[in-house]
Amino acid sequence: MVFSHRLSYRIPFCSAKQARIAQGSLQPDPTLKPSELQAVYTVDDNVLTITFDGVSERVIRVAANNTIENLKTVIECLEEFEIKSC
Incomplete structure (x- = not known):
């Protein structure tokens, strides 16, 4: 499938370890419609x-919003259990 729309986020963390933790926390969530979206x-x-x-701006927007909410939770957990600041 050829996707006609793309969105990229670059999120800096205090360390590579934190970036890998965030990746590992977010990546396992399966895409509900892989024919419409790839992350x-x-x-x-x-x-x-x-x-x-993705196949449309709407599909990407919904996925991106969901990912940002999940990322917020990951960052809050890192702050609570990992490092308070950079």
Whole structure:
């Protein structure tokens, strides 16, 4: 399937370890309609990059909003259990 729309987020963390924890926490969530959306999570040093490819802007928007909510929870957990600040 050829996806006609793309959105990428680059989220810096305090450390590569935190970026990998976030990746590992977010990546297992399966895409409900893989024929409409693909999400790729990569880590380069301390930066988590999330790239969404989808069939429409709406599909990407819904997935991106959901991912941001999940990312917020991951960051709150990192702050609580890992490191309070950079």
